[in-house]
Amino acid sequence: MTAKPFNDTFLKACRQEPTDHVPVWYMRQAGRYQPEYRAIRAKHTFFEMNYIPEVCAEVTRLPVEQLGVDAAILFADIMTPLKPIGVDVNIESGIGPVIANPIGSLEDVHRLGELDPDTHVPYIMEAIKILRQQLPVPLIGFAGAPFTLASYMIEGGPSKHYHKTKSFMYTQPAAWEKLMEKLGTLTITYLKAQIAAGAQAVQVFDSWVGALNDEDYRTFIAPVMNRILLSLRETGVPTIYFGVGCGHLLEEWNKLPVDVVGLDWRTSITKARELGVTKTLQGNLDPTLLLAPWEKLEAKAKEILDEGTQQPGYIFNLGHGVFPDAKVETLQKLTSFIHSYRRNA
Ligand code: 1CP
DSSP states (O other), rough: OOOOOOOOOHHHHHHOOOOOOOOOOTTSSTTTSSHHHHHHHHHSSSHHHHHHHHHHHHHHHHHHHHHHOEEEEOOTTTTTTTTGGGOOOETTTTTTEEEOOOOSSHHHHHHOOOHHHHHHHHHEEEHHHHHHOOOEEEOOEEEHHHHHHHHHHHHHSSOOHHHHHHHHHOOHHHHHHHHHHHHHHHHHHHHHHHHTOOSEEEEEETTTTSSSSSHHHIIIIIHHHHHHHHHHTTTTTEEEEOOSSSSGGGGHHHTTTSSSSOTTSSSHHHHHHTOOOOOOEEEOOOOOGSSSOOOHHHHHHHHHHHTTTTOOEEEEEOOOOTTTSSSSSHHHHHHHHHHHTTTTO
């Protein structure tokens, strides 16, 4: 049997090169909607799945083998590098990250340690090395962006309005600046270590930064995002920046030294282009449509593909993560549909 040739379609799209088919992968493509994931998860805590590189690699490979997607994303969490710097975090089923020692002062920020990837998260680097031997598609490394990480660290868990986070930012600007500086350094160090281990692209998740208006984004967040993305640019590896409900920030995002902008479903691809976004776009099917009748899902996917393929530099994805009640068969069918799509065909 001859080995399948390496499929680099996703990387070509990141670089805005023409591709034979539209590349696709799904945020949260490894997760509870997969019976195989549930079986593995039943035997381990979330972080145990991280700590055992073979398990981490197996879960990362699952959607590549099951769905035939054009990229794999490392199975970890944005919280993974926070534990070793002193954040007492657990991932609780049905909730997400819960933090026993939330931060509220400059002293708390000073107490946070520095990440040393080789000693603190060697299992992540090991999993990446194993995966590079096994995968027929590129491996995406990832990290949380400073605002989104800070939101969990300050709120103590998931939040709706980020009141504590934003009031920390407004009332303790020096502590906020120090926190952004520390989390910026952590993000750079962690992602550069993933790249050195073999990650072929990196996605920075700023899921909750849409809670800020554009002026606050410019003041409190753009400087640290510029520092992170400029530093990553030295590696030559494509970078992706994603957030939920960030349509009002797209003009700011287009100024960042980033290669790919991830859109949620609230802002269409056409609208993003009209706002002047020149980067590769990734997105943006509403994940709820995975639960809709196939005809409805197919019609929306086609509309998105028609918009995305107006110019080179497009990657199909969901506007946010796959829900646990999605069906494996639906994602398989959607993936085949995207792969068979030809513009004007
Ligand atoms: O295939 C993959 O995408 C799996 C790897 C992955 C990634 C990229 C996981 C595993 N988490 C993440 C990123 C992540 N984690 C983000 C950014 C993307 C997003 O917006 O969804 C965020 C915000 C988190 C925090 C987190 N971890 C949440 C969200 C909580 C909230 O505030 O609403 C949850 C539910 C988790 C737990 C988690 N992480 C990953 C999985 C599969 C799960 C499910 C829980 C489990 O099995 O116990």
